[in-house]
Amino acid sequence: MKTQVILNERQFDLTLQRLCRQLIENHNDFSDTILIGLQPRGLSVLNRIKTLTESILGHPIQCGSLDITFHRDDFRRRATPLIPSVTNIDFSLENKNVVLLDDVLYTGRTIRAGLDAMLAYGRPNKVELLTFIDRRFKRHLPIQADYVGKTVDSLVSERVSVEWKEIEGTDKVILYTPENDG
Amino acid sequence: MDNLSVEHLNGIEDLSPRDIQIIFETADRFKEVINRPIKKVPSLRDITIANVFFENSTRTKLSFELAEKRLSADVVNFSAGSSSVKKGETLVDTVNNILSMKVDMVVMRHPNPGAAKFLSERVDARVINAGDGTHEHPTQALLDSYSIREKLGTVEGKKVVIVGDILHSRVALSNIYALQKQGAEVMVCGPSTLIPKYIHELGVKVENNLKKALEWCDVANMLRIQLERQDIQYFPSLREYTMLYGLDKELLNSLSKEIIVMHPGPINRGVEITSDVADSKQSIILNQVENGVAIRMAVIYLLAAKVER
Numbered sequence: 001m002k003t004q005v006i007l008n009e010r011q012f013d014l015t016l017q018r019l020c021r022q023l024i025e026n027h028n029d030f031s032d033t034i035l036i037g038l039q040p041r042g043l044s045v046l047n048r049i050k051t052l053t054e055s056i057l058g059h060p061i062q063c064g065s066l067d068i069t070f071h072r073d074d075f076r077r078r079a080t081p082l083i084p085s086v087t088n089i090d091f092s093l094e095n096k097n098v099v100l101l102d103d104v105l106y107t108g109r110t111i112r113a114g115l116d117a118m119l120a121y122g123r124p125n126k127v128e129l130l131t132f133i134d135r136r137f138k139r140h141l142p143i144q145a146d147y148v149g150k151t152v153d154s155l156v157s158e159r160v161s162v163e164w165k166e167i168e169g170t171d172k173v174i175l176y177t178p179e180n181d182g
Numbered sequence: 183m184d185n186l187s188v189e190h191l192n193g194i195e196d197l198s199p200r201d202i203q204i205i206f207e208t209a210d211r212f213k214e215v216i217n218r219p220i221k222k223v224p225s226l227r228d229i230t231i232a233n234v235f236f237e238n239s240t241r242t243k244l245s246f247e248l249a250e251k252r253l254s255a256d257v258v259n260f261s262a263g264s265s266s267v268k269k270g271e272t273l274v275d276t277v278n279n280i281l282s283m284k285v286d287m288v289v290m291r292h293p294n295p296g297a298a299k300f301l302s303e304r305v306d307a308r309v310i311n312a313g314d315g316t317h318e319h320p321t322q323a324l325l326d327s328y329s330i331r332e333k334l335g336t337v338e339g340k341k342v343v344i345v346g347d348i349l350h351s352r353v354a355l356s357n358i359y360a361l362q363k364q365g366a367e368v369m370v371c372g373p374s375t376l377i378p379k380y381i382h383e384l385g386v387k388v389e390n391n392l393k394k395a396l397e398w399c400d401v402a403n404m405l406r407i408q409l410e411r412q413d414i415q416y417f418p419s420l421r422e423y424t425m426l427y428g429l430d431k432e433l434l435n436s437l438s439k440e441i442i443v444m445h446p447g448p449i450n451r452g453v454e455i456t457s458d459v460a461d462s463k464q465s466i467i468l469n470q471v472e473n474g475v476a477i478r479m480a481v482i483y484l485l486a487a488k489v490e491r
Contacts, residue, residue: 067211070223070253075487082185082487083204084211092219120220 006133006160007150007173015149019130020052022147023099030061032125033097038114039067039085042102044164045132049101064089066100068113087117094122099147103162105131108143133160133173186484190302190309193318194359202363206328208480209473216252216475226255229486231287232280235312236262236273239291241447241471242312242322246289249478255486258285273297274304281307286489287482290314308485316350316411322446323356325477327364329470330401333442338365343395345371345427346405346454349378350412353405353446358384371395372427375416392427396437403444404429404454420453430456434464442466 007015027033030053037046043065050063069084100114111129118124130147135154152160152175159176163169186201194202215223231250235243243259250257260280271279277288288305290298291312298311298318313319331337342361348354348370361368362385369387370377377388389395396402407423417423429443443455443465451457460467 069211070215070225070483072225075225076228076489076491082484083207087211087214116224120215120218120222122219 002177002179004175004177005172006152006175007171009171012171012173015132016048016052019132019147019149020049020056023049023053023130024056026128027097027099029057029059032095033061033099034091034093035061035063035099035101036089036114036118037063037065038100038102038110039065039087041104041162042100044162044166045101045103045130047166048164049130062091064091066114066117068110068117071113071117073109073113089121092122093118093124095125096122097126097128098124099128099130101130103131104133104135104160105129105143105145105148106135106138108139108141111143112141132162135160185487189485189488190298190311191320191481191485192299192302192309192311192314194320194323194356194363195318197320197359197363199363202324202327202360205324205477205480205484206331208484209328209476212252212479212483213473213476215479216472222252222254224254225483226250226253226486229253229286229489230256230258230284231289231482232258232260232277232285233312234260234277234280234288234290236290236292236297237313239312241474242291242319245471245474246310246312246321246478246482249475249482250289252475253479253483253486255287255482258283273301277301277305277307281305287486308489310481310485313352315352316355317352318356318359319352319446320356320360321474321478321481322353323360324481325470325474326353326357326403326444326446327360327366328477329444329466329473330366330442332469332473333466334400337361339367340401341367341369341399342401342403343369343371343389343399344403344405345392345395345429347376347407347412347416348372348381348405349376349416350408351405353403357403358386362386369395369398373417373423392429393433393436396429396433396441399441401442401444402429403446405446406448406450406454424453428452428454428456429459431458431462434459434462440464444470446470 037043065088067085067087128146131145132149134148134151161174163172165171188196287308289310289312292314295315295317297314302309344354371389445467
């Protein structure tokens, strides 16, 4: 397995900083905006974006986490995680501007399930998508992100891994390529 | 993939401690779902479930049906009273006829012990036992333990006394298995005629004095006297039973510590438990009912994952 660092710690930080500023550009003071991280890995993106955005704005912003297990389209089709994670949305999304956050956008199926799951909490005014990594050539559904940290062109056999200081010890994005794929 | 070690839920006896933990963790999430503005998830859109009840039931049937509908399953109901069973059809024939209509799961209550296991060995569907005679009532025991866990943080190390008609109670047997698998200590309390002769072989304590039993426990699970299953008289009168084994406010207040009071329902107010105890803050009877839906959603969801496409 060959590894290639796509984003190192400094580039990782710059990317997060840029995403925060793009969000602020579109959502001003976040008074009608809610950030929602998709469980499990979208939560790391959410926590970082939330901390950075709050330090720039100087006030707290409303956030939640959403688990999509019960809304997946592959229940009973493959070995998907059966045990769901926590959903923490104790407010209504009615007429709010929602930004969904995830670490890697790949087939788009997680986001489809997320859009479905989210509707249990009200009808948002607008929904946007922020992804830290966009693997753009393997989409199964017509879903695109509004905010992209880094676009990665990769083969199906390759794997992209986003590592977080809080979980893996360092901030970086790595591309894994099997040896025989050159 | 983490899933249950069993293909059907015939009884708690078949479950591992890890199975119980998986069911509880899944139920935690469903409890959040049933408190949302829209209390429904689409997981089981392609699953059909038959609720087959050969015995009367109000809350269990309602709870299962609600759980199935909140998971978006299609539900068909069957009650023995209004069916061909009265015309002499056998259990397997009845259920096979239902299964021919492409049903994936069967939730069954039956007056004969072992009926769920018998069925699960003979039909091509997942079977959930909703009570088989005096044998087991697994989802009730799961929701009882889940309610204890919710109230006290854990079941491990807790002392639970089951009071009343142990002899005829499927709830008692399932509770004994469930509590012991989670590391709780179990005592049964009631008149000697209503305590099975060899129950100590299950590793439970036996006590005939209610006051002593309540002083020992953290949780008291008060059972109903199952008059419909009693073919002979096991005690002189209901009034005498109430005097010796009924829980009232005076007795509850006389204890040296605050205990939790449970009841699987239906309550006979004024017999095994008085109204002021049933409605007191120490009672978690209504929490049990709410948790019943979450627990049944978890069991159905986890077993549905094993239905072949």
